[in-house]
Amino acid sequence: MFSRNLRNICRRYSQNVTFRTVEASPAQQNDNQIGLFYTMDKNLSKKLFGQGGLPKSYMKQTKTFTETSLMVRQPALDVIECIKSSDLNQPAIRYVLYGEMGTGKTLTLAHLIHYAHDDGFLIVHVPGVSQWLWKVPRLKEMSNSQTREGFVDLPLDAAAWLLHFKSQNQVLLKNEDLKISKEYVWSKRETTPAGAPLADLVEQGIARVKYACDVIDALVYEIKQLSNNNKCKTFVAVDGYNCFFYPRTRLSTPTKKVVMSEEVSLTTSFMEITKNDWKNGVIVVTVEDISVPRDHQESYLPRYLLYKKGFEHLDPFVPVKVDRYSEKEFLTCASYYRDRLWLRGPEQLESELKLASACNPYKFMELCAPL
Amino acid sequence: MSHVIKTSLKQITPITRYFYSCGKNPNLHNIRFYSNKVTTAHDDIYKNFTDWETLNKKKKISKPMRAYLERAKEHDEFMKKQQFEYNIGKRHLANMMGEDPETFTQKDVDRAIEYLFPSGIYDPAARPLMKPPEEVFPARKAAEFDEAGRPHHFLFYTGKPNFFKLLYDAAENIQLLQQFEDKVIRKKATPDPNGKLDLNATLWLTKDQLEQLLVEKLNDLEYDNFKLVMERLASLPYSYRIKDFIEKYRKSLSSQKFALEIPKPSYDDQGRAFVTTYECLRKKARGNVTIHSPGTGLITINGKDLTYFEDTQSREQVIFPLIFTGLEHKVDVECNIEGGGPSGQAGAIRWGIAWGLRSFVDKSMLEAMQVAGLLTRDHRRRERKKPGQPGARKKPTWKRR
Numbered sequence: 001m002f003s004r005n006l007r008n009i010c011r012r013y014s015q016n017v018t019f020r021t022v023e024a025s026p027a028q029q030n031d032n033q034i035g036l037f038y039t040m041d042k043n044l045s046k047k048l049f050g051q052g053g054l055p056k057s058y059m060k061q062t063k064t065f066t067e068t069s070l071m072v073r074q075p076a077l078d079v080i081e082c083i084k085s086s087d088l089n090q091p092a093i094r095y096v097l098y099g100e101m102g103t104g105k106t107l108t109l110a111h112l113i114h115y116a117h118d119d120g121f122l123i124v125h126v127p128g129v130s131q132w133l134w135k136v137p138r139l140k141e142m143s144n145s146q147t148r149e150g151f152v153d154l155p156l157d158a159a160a161w162l163l164h165f166k167s168q169n170q171v172l173l174k175n176e177d178l179k180i181s182k183e184y185v186w187s188k189r190e191t192t193p194a195g196a197p198l199a200d201l202v203e204q205g206i207a208r209v210k211y212a213c214d215v216i217d218a219l220v221y222e223i224k225q226l227s228n229n230n231k232c233k234t235f236v237a238v239d240g241y242n243c244f245f246y247p248r249t250r251l252s253t254p255t256k257k258v259v260m261s262e263e264v265s266l267t268t269s270f271m272e273i274t275k276n277d278w279k280n281g282v283i284v285v286t287v288e289d290i291s292v293p294r295d296h297q298e299s300y301l302p303r304y305l306l307y308k309k310g311f312e313h314l315d316p317f318v319p320v321k322v323d324r325y326s327e328k329e330f331l332t333c334a335s336y337y338r339d340r341l342w343l344r345g346p347e348q349l350e351s352e353l354k355l356a357s358a359c360n361p362y363k364f365m366e367l368c369a370p371l
Numbered sequence: 372m373s374h375v376i377k378t379s380l381k382q383i384t385p386i387t388r389y390f391y392s393c394g395k396n397p398n399l400h401n402i403r404f405y406s407n408k409v410t411t412a413h414d415d416i417y418k419n420f421t422d423w424e425t426l427n428k429k430k431k432i433s434k435p436m437r438a439y440l441e442r443a444k445e446h447d448e449f450m451k452k453q454q455f456e457y458n459i460g461k462r463h464l465a466n467m468m469g470e471d472p473e474t475f476t477q478k479d480v481d482r483a484i485e486y487l488f489p490s491g492i493y494d495p496a497a498r499p500l501m502k503p504p505e506e507v508f509p510a511r512k513a514a515e516f517d518e519a520g521r522p523h524h525f526l527f528y529t530g531k532p533n534f535f536k537l538l539y540d541a542a543e544n545i546q547l548l549q550q551f552e553d554k555v556i557r558k559k560a561t562p563d564p565n566g567k568l569d570l571n572a573t574l575w576l577t578k579d580q581l582e583q584l585l586v587e588k589l590n591d592l593e594y595d596n597f598k599l600v601m602e603r604l605a606s607l608p609y610s611y612r613i614k615d616f617i618e619k620y621r622k623s624l625s626s627q628k629f630a631l632e633i634p635k636p637s638y639d640d641q642g643r644a645f646v647t648t649y650e651c652l653r654k655k656a657r658g659n660v661t662i663h664s665p666g667t668g669l670i671t672i673n674g675k676d677l678t679y680f681e682d683t684q685s686r687e688q689v690i691f692p693l694i695f696t697g698l699e700h701k702v703d704v705e706c707n708i709e710g711g712g713p714s715g716q717a718g719a720i721r722w723g724i725a726w727g728l729r730s731f732v733d734k735s736m737l738e739a740m741q742v743a744g745l746l747t748r749d750h751r752r753r754e755r756k757k758p759g760q761p762g763a764r765k766k767p768t769w770k771r772r
Contacts, residue, residue, distance in 0.1 A: 348694075351694070351699060351700070352690065352694050355668070355670075355677065355686070355690045355699060356683060356686045356687055356690060358676055358677045358686070360678070363683075
């Protein structure tokens with residue numbers, strides 16, 4: 001028993017191996033660490049991704065491995081390098097992560113969010129657009145918008161997102177500098193005065209779910225104002241961004257009319273924040289084929305997934321391709337799995353797995369699970 | 372002859388015999404026990420008997436003989452009839468096929484039958500056939516005793532004379548080889564290393580095959596004894612001296628027919644060897660596979676890589692021959708495939724890769740591939756749905772009322 005514990009401890013803290021790096025801060029990582037795993041602090045990962053943000057299967061795996069390890073990969077490093085070297089006083093630059101299913105777009109985004117958190121950005125992170133518009137339960141709580149004619153609100157989703165926003169920006173929201181610029185009147189009795197801290201606005205949305213969508217609208221406006229005034233710098237991350245541009249949604253009004261994606265008030269809010277008419281911001285979005293229905297999954301390229309409308313909306317953007325594992329990345333991943341006792345068996349197993357998974361990270365993870 | 376004298380001496384003193392066999396292996400004792408009677412009934416001795424019994428009875432036919440003669444006559448007539456029918460049938464067939472009946476051989480008959488009665492039945496034994504009657508009807512033993520009812524064979528009363536004769540011969544050969552070994556040791560010579568018997572490529576006859584050869588029914592114990600004695604015989608250092616005897620009871624493991632037909636690889640303009648296999652098929656899938664020899668393990672299926680197949684099983688099917696031969700990083704594979712579904716396409720590619728890899732592997736690997744079933748084509752097709760039931764074989768749920 002003791003020896004097993006000792007072995008486990010040795011394994012857990014065996015930082016001195018070829019597949020790990022001790023450099024846990026994404027800002028400090030460089031090309032030498034490509035393909036190596038770094039372990040995120042437990043509290044931090046709970047804070048950043050406790051409300052979503054990591055894929056479900058990966059969350060399961062982190063629970064099994066008792067640690068949140070991310071691989072340092074080229075696309076993430078490239079984007080970090082770009083963010084570092086770009087001038088934030090220029091209009092916000094938009095990065096679009098794209099790639100095949102299961103290559104790690106969402107995890108690259110998680111890596112970038114970690115970087116943004118360490119670098120003091122205000123994080124506006126949407127973990128899954130498709131959960132709002134497409135992969136929805138049959139009876140979704142929705143209501144017609146009070147303030148805007150012909151729009152549909154998703155109050156529960158909006159409130160959940162505000163909670164996520166709050167937990168991701170716990171530290172920054174305590175900052176007294178972040179004040180709202182104008183007064184918001186929600187109802188006869190409820191108002192948020194000008195000059196109140198931004199946290200109040202968020203709290204209002206969480207407490208009064210009915211107004212959550214309007215709060216998000218206001219929040220987006222205020223964040224843009226604050227960024228423009230150099231009060232804060234903002235990192236916008238949207239996972240499955242192309243879902244906003246797929247014409248239909250699976251929502252339907254009580255009269256059985258199918259809701260179009262542009263009729264959802266959340267869509268307009270996040271379209272607003274992904275425009276580049278503001279500064280002091282970084283916008284990273286991912287486009288993925290699995291967040292839209294089967295009939296529109298023929299290609300993973302941004303132009304196809306975003307349609308003409310979305311492509312023109314984002315137009316000057318930096319496309320970043322997330323590719324499958326390279327030879328080295330595959331080997332480190334395999335040795336990481338071996339270290340976690342997730343993968344066992346002879347050495348020849350790896351070459352077979354490599355061929356069978358075609359170096360696709362998700363497929364590799366799936367294949368290793370029953371081994 | 373000396374052997375005969377020795378054993379007959381033993382018979383005179385039964386106690387020595389007992390002691391003699393006691394110290395040996397109990398199984399060998401079995402064999403000796405089977406064969407100890409035979410030595411007295413050697414052919415020479417047999418001829419020396421005065422056949423006064425027969426003489427007395429003046430060639431009176433015994434009861435079993437009469438019964439046998441009746442049966443034999445019946446069988447002969449039956450076979451004659453069958454033979455006649457076969458010959459007639461063959462002539463008809465030859466006329467039907469527009470060939471000369473005189474030169475129409477069994478091979479032509481088989482071909483004609485296959486042409487006239489095409490059958491998709493998977494098991495070849497169940498397909499229509501036309502064979503000479505001696506192949507179709509099992510051989511029967513000829514009379515084992517003369518007209519006086521006296522058996523010809525010295526082991527007749529064991530009930531299975533051919534089988535026990537085999538064991539007897541084997542035991543005798545063991546003794547002879549041991550004597551020879553003693554002689555060699557006395558001369559201080561060493562056994563010839565080249566003369567070693569190679570039994571890797573062959574197997575002992577199975578029980579059914581042995582039964583067919585001996586025309587006698589055997590039980591499991593007897594078959595085990597046969598294997599035991601033959602193993603022992605084959606393990607002796609000078610067993611190559613009786614190679615013919617041993618090989619009569621062995622069957623080759625795999626046929627070597629692939630050795631002749633393997634195509635030589637062609638060379639493209641970059642000097643790379645390549646082999647193309649056409650007509651790779653399984654289920655409804657059809658395609659061709661090209662293998663380029665110095666490669667890096669690149670697999671191209673209809674212009675895509677292995678992600679052409681989404682499910683793991685199909686991918687495993689495709690890479691299996693490469694992994695089996697250990698060439699997964701040494702060759703490039705290019706496939707064009709169409710028709711059917713993923714599993715059919717994967718199976719067709721698997722066969723195509725294995726078939727093409729024959730040109731790049733050595734002989735032992737070829738045999739291993741053959742044993743692994745990589746070179747066997749899967750001719751199974753989808754079975755049609757039958758009317759009155761929900762599927763090909765599935766019956767409606769049984770309900771009493």
